[in-house]
Amino acid sequence: MTAVTASKTSGTVEDLRSPRAAAWKNAAEVKLPLQPTPLDAQPSAYVQKAWANRERGNVPSVAVRALSVGDQLVLRLEWAAPDPRRLINDNDVYADACAVIFPSNGKDAELSTMGSPERPVTTWYWRAGAPGPFLATATGLGTVSRAAKHGLQATGEWQAGFWNVVIAGPAKSTRIGVAVWSGVSGERAGLKSHTPAWHDLKVG
């Protein structure tokens, strides 16, 4: 399984906030394949039925670059979004979003169900047009609970068919998963593309 390695870099998180910052050019890129979250795991018969014949989970992969500055892990996620949704501006409009996920206890947890009561996951969530990123924990699909304080920073830019999101927060070496929501496909909640398994995360 491909590992995500965040090599140490000098400077500040601020220097890396722009996805086009010079430092990103030298950071190694790994491409993580994504797959749709299983429909039978969705905690609502309505969602299972309504999405049985709908396209979903069709973002094939996400390109990840990682750097570390002090105790901060800074990630840059890049994925294809030919028809972006940058803002929720109608009843039936859903915004593009992404999240990085870590096992809360540092070792193991079920990734495709967003953890379980015994093995929670921690997630950093970014959504286009939303006021800042969210730090949250989850113990299964439908249980995501956002923290009031988060200490995270994020910037998202869409350009020429791709989202580039830089998200930074305190992290040590652990395992990591990534999820992406495609707004144009109406994805939200447990309807998303995600890495099928954990990847090792090495923070330098």
Next chain:
Amino acid sequence: MAKKAAPSRRQLAMVFDLNKCLGCQTCSLACKTAWTTRAGMEHQWWNIVNTFPGRGTPRDVFTHGGGYTKKGEPIPGDFPGKRLWGEAWDFDYEGVFGSNRDEPIPLHPREHDGAAPQWGPNWDEDMGGGEYPNSYFFYLQQICMNCSEPACVEACPRESVYKREEDGIVLIDEERCHGYRFCAEACPYKRIYFNEQRNVAQKCISCFPRLEAGVAPACIRQCPGRVRHIDYLDNVDGHIYKLVKKWKVALPLRPDFGVEPNVYYVPPTSPLAFKDNGEFDDLNSRIPMEYLKEMFGPGVEQALATIEAEREKVAAGKKSELMDILISRNWNDLLGPFTVDPAQLQRQPVR
């Protein structure tokens, strides 16, 4: 079979008498001023009265899916976009009220982008159906039905929508809601709104803070037509039980949606239709029975016959319990146990 909400201990229910509604929208305004004036709620009409036959709010309200099949399978629905509900229009108040103009400017409504509105709540007011001389319409109050099989509750993956144990009211916990809007797709009556600014779903709350103080919901207390009754469904001495269970003249709207609503309607009576030769058609009334059956289910024929028979009894000088309830000479009788006058309450500061 889909997962369903746990049944409540008691169920609050309402009856709206369609034969008395004036279409005045006092109920809609009572609700608006009480609950939906804050940011992101400008377009929300938790209660709205529409002319039927008509397209309703949102446009073509009963064609957007949701609810359950006869087998209890959820039916996929959509959540119509803003254009089908109508925005909260802007008005040039300054132009209208300003005294420094020679010509008064009429109160042209405008959408936020300046365009003339193409649709709004009760847009097709009083248009109705049928051809003269057999044209007809009635007013229909649209509100959350606090369903016994609430599709909105089942649809929410976060359990943010719930049915209260003590009275069966269906509420959305805005702290839990993440704005996913599955509830709005699943509600067959399209009674859930979206607050874009706060990214939460919002709907009628049955004025629960008033109920808890013994005060009837604003739409019920302020209705000048004495259209609206409220009580617990299990109170055998109350109006709701008597109209729904005993006299069977109050019926659910679109029972085929499968969500077991707890708002019941006394169906509209209508005069006899005219035949082509201008004579009365003794067999058909102005509002086609087919249409009424589609709206209120198969019980509507008997319900109308009962109302007719009881009216005749009263016309013949006899007493009718049913007519006494529908007339409700004492206004407080409509309010069930919620007769407290809100003007007498110590008001709590708004949170």
